[in-house]
Amino acid sequence: MGASKVDIYSNEINEIATIAKVFSHPARVAILQYISKQEACICNDIVDEIGLAQATISQHLKVINDAGLLDGTFEGKSLCYCLNVNRFQELQSIFNSFFNQTKSNCC
Amino acid sequence: MGASKVDIYSNEINEIATIAKVFSHPARVAILQYISKQEACICNDIVDEIGLAQATISQHLKVINDAGLLDGTFEGKSLCYCLNVNRFQELQSIFNSFFNQTKSNCC
DNA sequence: ATTTAACATCGTAATATTGCAATAATACAA
């Protein structure tokens, strides 16, 4: 096997897991942190900053983008990757509501 | 490759990614949610509830436990898995501080 | 001491992820 059995879980559970997966790799966390610190940044900056190959960074950016976390504007020949703050806060609040509804009542 | 280059990131970044990884599989999210709803539960309950093999559940429980999220008490021949609420809230707050310090200032 | 019940661990197969080099695609500049 090796594949997650996605269909046996509720949508809510799958959503939490999908969101968490975005943050489950340090490169993506670093990229998000870096993007949020810059006024404008292009992929090559990220490559220099993080220390992975350009292809690898591009791949991680795709994962971040698929989660709706990027707002890109085209500026000349280079892309401006920006954090989609609304979406970011949406993920935060989905996560927090999971945390808040998960309480222990034994031990 | 296939292995994450953990050593090129800060401790904070690796910590976020490590925490997120715990929640990045729906089975673990479901297990956490289930544990928090029960007054006492043992592994076999979880197996029935989630629909994965006992060995698989046990494996996921190990990941959850390694994150410090379980408080287990032994009751006779069966284990009582409980959520470590303090640790759970600690993870929530680490996550939230990451979210809160990550803001966009372009676009 | 045996059996039974509940979980853990091991071994293994299947799939996913990570990372990079090479190559494509795109947009601007000359």
Add this chain to the structure above:
DNA sequence: TTGTATTATTGCAATATTACGATGTTAAAT
């Protein structure tokens, strides 16, 4: 159009993860 710079995509190789059956382990019951 040709070149150049920037990012995406493709095609691997290496490692990680997921899942399960089989087998251990442990503790209570008989």
